[in-house]
Amino acid sequence: MAHNKEVVLTVEGLKKIESELEQLKTVRRKEVAERIKTAIAFGDISENSEYDEAKNEQAQVEERIFKLENMVRNARVIDDEDISIESVGVGSKVKVLDLEYDEEVVYSIVGSAEADPYEGKISNESPVGDALLGKKVDDMVEVQVPDGVIKYKVLEISR
Structure with missing residues (x-):
């Protein structure tokens, strides 16, 4: 596993990341899950492009969440002092x-x-x-x- 690089953030930068993370976890995840459910309801998922797109989007959302959580975990926040x-x-x-x-x-x-x-x-x-x-x-x-x-x-x- 690659060594996690320290992420230097300002207070404002950290807030921005945390709010994007919140948005992804609460809103985007639900939206994508709904899309997958709807796509499955269409029936045969083997040739269901709607389903494939939703799964891809889900993977992207999860990847972004993972990336942001890592940033927050490795953040060194610089405050004004x-x-x-x-x-x-x-x-x-x-x-x-x-x-x-x-x-x-x-x-x-x-x-x-x-x-x-x-x-x-x-x-x-x-x-x-x-x-x-x-x-x-x-x-x-x-x-x-x-x-x-x-x-x-x-x-x-x-x-």
């Missing part, structure tokens, strides 16, 4: 200046489980997140990305 504003760490919000485009960007550094680039939440394991870890205000950061190198100046660190 753990978050330093001296240097960048998981849980930090970092305002940086993109030197090439002269624009300010704010990133929240989170564990990979709750990374969501569209919300500005980047993983501590991503190239940018990793490069920012440990940096302080006024530090310059160069990040190797597929398109070349991005240069940032750290402007502000907050929680």
